[in-house]
Amino acid sequence: MKHTFVLFLAIVLSMGMSLTAMPDEPNKVRYVPYTPDPVLEQIREHFMALEKQRHEETRKIQQQHQKEKTEQRKQRRNMKSDFSGVHPPASTEAFNQFFHFPPQAQYMTSTCWSFCTTSFYESEINRLTGKKIKLSEMWTPYWELLAKCRRYIRERGNSYVAGGGEANAFQRIWKEHGVVPAEAYTGVLNEGDKHNHGPLMKELESYLEYIKENGLWNEQENIRHITLILNRHMGTPPEQFTWQGRKMTPHEFLKITGLNMDDYVSTMSTSYYPFHTFQEFRAPDNWWHSKDYLNLPLDEWISVIRRAMKNGYTVNIGGDTSEPGKCGERDIAFVPSFDIPPDWINQDSREFRIYNRTTGDDHGIHMVGHVDLDGWNWYLIKDSGRSARKGQFDGYYMFREDYIKLKMLTFTVHKDMLKHIQDKMNP
Numbered sequence: 001m002k003h004t005f006v007l008f009l010a011i012v013l014s015m016g017m018s019l020t021a022m023p024d025e026p027n028k029v030r031y032v033p034y035t036p037d038p039v040l041e042q043i044r045e046h047f048m049a050l051e052k053q054r055h056e057e058t059r060k061i062q063q064q065h066q067k068e069k070t071e072q073r074k075q076r077r078n079m080k081s082d083f084s085g086v087h088p089p090a091s092t093e094a095f096n097q098f099f100h101f102p103p104q105a106q107y108m109t110s111t112c113w114s115f116c117t118t119s120f121y122e123s124e125i126n127r128l129t130g131k132k133i134k135l136s137e138m139w140t141p142y143w144e145l146l147a148k149c150r151r152y153i154r155e156r157g158n159s160y161v162a163g164g165g166e167a168n169a170f171q172r173i174w175k176e177h178g179v180v181p182a183e184a185y186t187g188v189l190n191e192g193d194k195h196n197h198g199p200l201m202k203e204l205e206s207y208l209e210y211i212k213e214n215g216l217w218n219e220q221e222n223i224r225h226i227t228l229i230l231n232r233h234m235g236t237p238p239e240q241f242t243w244q245g246r247k248m249t250p251h252e253f254l255k256i257t258g259l260n261m262d263d264y265v266s267t268m269s270t271s272y273y274p275f276h277t278f279q280e281f282r283a284p285d286n287w288w289h290s291k292d293y294l295n296l297p298l299d300e301w302i303s304v305i306r307r308a309m310k311n312g313y314t315v316n317i318g319g320d321t322s323e324p325g326k327c328g329e330r331d332i333a334f335v336p337s338f339d340i341p342p343d344w345i346n347q348d349s350r351e352f353r354i355y356n357r358t359t360g361d362d363h364g365i366h367m368v369g370h371v372d373l374d375g376w377n378w379y380l381i382k383d384s385g386r387s388a389r390k391g392q393f394d395g396y397y398m399f400r401e402d403y404i405k406l407k408m409l410t411f412t413v414h415k416d417m418l419k420h421i422q423d424k425m426n427p
Contacts, residue, residue, distance in 0.1 A: 080325075081338070095378070111195070142230055149204070149226045152208055178251035200234065275295055276421070298350060304417055304418060321333075321385075378401070381396060
């Protein structure tokens, strides 16, 4: 019995050893060509062919639409007035002009407000001190965009951010940041470049939209990033610079200009508010809701402009410039008789156009001269826009006074030109 058990155990163990024994050669990894499934491949190829067909159809449709749009642009016509009975001055030389530097073009930007207001203060520096100092047109838009973005962040996206602005922003910005001469800050990265804020605004708007959609409201971090965007497109504004051999800060340079930023008043004329009171100019570019606009009756409003011109003061003015009587090819702007006869222009006809939005806050310009001709007041306008470069007098328009009365909305002038109505003014 014992012998039998031992024999059985030996047999079992020998069988186990034979079952677990390693083969003579171990298995090895190998790669073989991939063989696609013919049925699935047929389905895939059919799908790809349909996709290619759809893309080709879409491309042809888009090309056709683009062709139609191009043709429509070629056929587009703007309504303009003829010039019957309109006799403007023969040239810019006919005007009694006040000091200003030659017109500068704003190119692909929305900074007319800065070009005209910068020019205005250059004229004021000359009137006050006799100095001819060319200022930077891009210094103020840089800081204004930063301020707009800061308010956008603080208001959680409920504040207007765009390239436009208003003249009285200069007082706020220059008090805070000072000002610099043109050579200290050009706002372009390479000498000779033309201003183009398209890429800047696209990147800025994309970033603001991103932080709004994701609720990333961290003002310090946001402003740091926005500053990088501005610097990348416009250059870093200097904290110090050298001017006429002297190193100085922007605030020190502002003192050299002789300007007192509290000496300037912005005005408007609308029956929406009581006259002779300071109110808000209701326009998107007044994004900070400034209530520093003196509201005057139209007759007084236009009389201040006349008074300024007769006393050698230039006027910074803004309003509507998309009218049939404004023609860049002829360098003139007037109100056609088919719109409204000149004698009918009054507070109400002006207000009607403001109310129905046919008068809007389109463009800022600098009034630098005046002449009386055939019973009309004509004003020489320095303009940074493209339409002012279509005619004979590059960078200039000649505005007839009826156009100013009906279509211009605001102007900024030295406070001395308002002394005669000071007793009527209410804070």
